Amino acid sequence: MNKEDLVNNNLMLVHSCCKRFKGRGIEYDDLYGAGCLGLVKAANAFKEELGFCFSTYAVPVILGEIKRLFRDGGAIKVSRSLKELSLKSTKTRDELSLKLGREPTIMELAESLGVSAEEAAEALSAAVPPSSLSYLDEDGGLKEMDVGISQSAEDEISNRLAINQILSRFERQDRNLIKLRYFCGKTQSETASLLGMTQVQVSRREKKLLKIMSELL
Numbered sequence: 001m002n003k004e005d006l007v008n009n010n011l012m013l014v015h016s017c018c019k020r021f022k023g024r025g026i027e028y029d030d031l032y033g034a035g036c037l038g039l040v041k042a043a044n045a046f047k048e049e050l051g052f053c054f055s056t057y058a059v060p061v062i063l064g065e066i067k068r069l070f071r072d073g074g075a076i077k078v079s080r081s082l083k084e085l086s087l088k089s090t091k092t093r094d095e096l097s098l099k100l101g102r103e104p105t106i107m108e109l110a111e112s113l114g115v116s117a118e119e120a121a122e123a124l125s126a127a128v129p130p131s132s133l134s135y136l137d138e139d140g141g142l143k144e145m146d147v148g149i150s151q152s153a154e155d156e157i158s159n160r161l162a163i164n165q166i167l168s169r170f171e172r173q174d175r176n177l178i179k180l181r182y183f184c185g186k187t188q189s190e191t192a193s194l195l196g197m198t199q200v201q202v203s204r205r206e207k208k209l210l211k212i213m214s215e216l217l
Contacts, residue, residue, distance in 0.1 A: 006043040006054060007036075013055055014039050017062045026069050038065030056165075082123065089113055089123040103193040166216050174209055181206060 014035035021031055042058035092112050096104035104112070110120035167175050173195060180186040180194060181202075192202045 003043040003046075006046065007039055010039060010043075010055065010058060011036075013058055014062055017059060017066060020063075021066055021070075024070070030069060031066055034065045034069055035062045038062035041065070085113070085115070085119070085123040089120060103190065105194055105196045107196075109194075163213070166213050170209070174205070177202065177205060178209060178213075 014032060017038075018028060018031040018035050022028060038061045039058060042054070042061040045061075046054055046057055048054075089109060093104060093109055096108060096112060100108075110116060113120055113123075115123075167178060170178070176195060177191060180191045181188070186194065188202045188206070189199045191197075192199045195202070197205075
């Protein structure tokens with residue numbers, strides 16, 4: 001499919017993305033214009049041979065262009081539903097900690113909330129700003145994963161997409177481990193308690209996962 005067809009056949013993606021930002025102080029036409037710009041950029045940069053679905057690649061780029069409109073005013077917020085679940089998960093976690101005498105695991109928290117383990121992990125991380133993907137090497141030195149982040153918004157979106165694509169290949173336990181350590185800011189001991197593992201197991205598994213991610217990135 002050529003680039004023109006990619007754009008024409010995926011305009012509904014733009015409308016879908018724009019609807020998320022209606023009523024936030026910017027006219028819908030402006031949102032749509034920015035979204036279309038993102039769609040064109042995605043079509044120009046898309047490489048079908050990588051095996052990714054175009055919509056998976058395009059949505060983050062479209063959203064990135066729309067968010068540019070809000071950047072100065074800082075109008076982009078966590079969705080209300082996720083924020084509510086985040087508050088509920090924090091309260092439920094504290095209640096379970098008192099009841100169990102320890103930090104509940106992700107599965108225990110998810111069961112109490114009536115959601116999936118992934119949703120529970122996402123709720124815990126919703127109000128926490130992402131930290132850099134760094135870790136301590138065997139000598140105690142701080143190492144950073146080389147993800148090549150630059151000042152370009154397009155590069156940042158591409159890097160986040162790449163990380164998400166890699167995480168999607170991991171088993172749920174491994175995804176939750178990375179989320180808790182690098183998006184929730186949990187220590188290895190806290191992560192071990194939440195996942196029903198030992199600190200040593202978390203340390204070894206984390207090191208292996210970071211190596212895999214670094215090689216793929």
